[in-house]
Amino acid sequence: GENVEQHPSTLSVQEGDSAVIKCTYSDSASNYFPWYKQELGKGPQLIIDIRSNVGEKKDQRIAVTLNKTAKHFSLHITETQPEDSAVYFCAATRREAAGNKLTFGGGTRVLVKP
Amino acid sequence: NAGVTQTPKFQVLKTGQSMTLQCAQDMNHEYMSWYRQDPGMGLRLIHYSVGAGITDQGEVPNGYNVSRSTTEDFPLRLLSAAPSQTSVYFCASSYYKGAGYEQYFGPGTRLTVT
Numbered sequence: 001g002e003n004v005e006q007h008p009s010t011l012s013v014q015e016g017d018s019a020v021i022k023c024t025y026s027d028s029a030s031n032y033f034p035w036y037k038q039e040l041g042k043g044p045q046l047i048i049d050i051r052s053n054v055g056e057k058k059d060q061r062i063a064v065t066l067n068k069t070a071k072h073f074s075l076h077i078t079e080t081q082p083e084d085s086a087v088y089f090c091a092a093t094r095r096e097a098a099g100n101k102l103t104f105g106g107g108t109r110v111l112v113k114p
Numbered sequence: 115n116a117g118v119t120q121t122p123k124f125q126v127l128k129t130g131q132s133m134t135l136q137c138a139q140d141m142n143h144e145y146m147s148w149y150r151q152d153p154g155m156g157l158r159l160i161h162y163s164v165g166a167g168i169t170d171q172g173e174v175p176n177g178y179n180v181s182r183s184t185t186e187d188f189p190l191r192l193l194s195a196a197p198s199q200t201s202v203y204f205c206a207s208s209y210y211k212g213a214g215y216e217q218y219f220g221p222g223t224r225l226t227v228t
Contacts, residue, residue, distance in 0.1 A: 004156075034217075043206075044157070046216055089157065095215075101172065102217065103159075
């Protein structure tokens with residue numbers, strides 16, 4: 001089955017700096033890679049996703065890059081703000097998989113210091 | 115539109131007790147899933163359903179049962195609670211968006227088994 005590894009497990013950045021979280025996956029058939037943000041006491045919320053036929057996708061201050069050959073993908077947050085403090089999860093799956101059986105990374109706790 | 119709702123929010127059980135975690139969604143999504151979240155391990159899939167009357171096992175199904183009699187509801191039953199089932203449980207519903215299945219998570223149930 002799929003295995004997703006995520007690094008680092010914790011990340012502390014100064015407000016205004018950039019944050020980068022990296023994930024690797026094992027199943028070369030995976031073709032959909034969502035990122036989730038989880039705030040304290042809440043369920044994860046989808047913030048951005050990317051398909052395997054796309055190398056990069058941006059949405060305002062967040063971007064995701066995918067290197068299918070190396071089987072890794074990354075989340076980039078620019079101009080970080082205190083409200084970006086949360087736990088971030090990457091995930092991987094095959095789009096065709098019934099029920100969208102996501103395999104998650106272990107999570108990265110991001111702290112943005114004012 | 116309430117989205118995905120879960121009850122109870124917190125629960126303490128003694129070893130050997132049984133209980134049902136409730137999950138409901140009002141978005142008419144076909145797919146629903148149950149995950150457990152443990153520190154440093156991300157979210158792991160317990161069971162999922164691709165429609166009313168159809169369920170299947172995820173990565174960590176032992177000790178849990180599910181059923182899906184309606185599109186809206188997807189309860190998770192703990193048959194005989196064990197301390198290893200102490201965790202935060204998330205229910206999710208999803209639909210196919212084009213890039214992949216977009217999952218919506220509930221707020222979670224924090225379960226402690228003593």
